[in-house]
């Protein structure tokens with residue numbers, strides 16, 4: 001059963017890597033940031049159009065491994081239409097999902113498609129690939145320094 005689940009998750013990741021959703025420039029946009037994971041060489045650029053506290057639109061450009069690109073792609077599909085508060089909660093959920101040491105099964109109902117990244121917990125080097133887009137999101141919304149690195 002666990003292997004079937006892993007296969008399903010792997011297929012979702014490969015699909016989003018091959019056909020990334022919401023890929024490209026977003027003009028005009030209200031928020032943007034760049035992220036870099038030097039450990040793997042992943043780079044991402046994120047654009048958001050936030051209106052009245054709601055993520056009206058979100059797009060990204062990325063150059064990197066399958067996990068980093070799929071994570072950014074899935075993140076954009078999950079965040080579109082969400083409030084900033086919901087986005088912040090999802091950031092926390094995702095962080096727990098990929099870093100939690102416990103063997104707890106992911107709450108797939110709450111996480112939806114994000115649950116496909118539960119497997120990266122076992123590969124610490126991959127956690128940074130999977131979380132790069134989320135850290136870039138946080139930077140974009142916080143409007144801090146526009147370039148982040150996972151190091």
Ligand code: ZN
Pocket residue numbers: 037040041042064065066067068128129
């Ligand atoms: Zn990577």
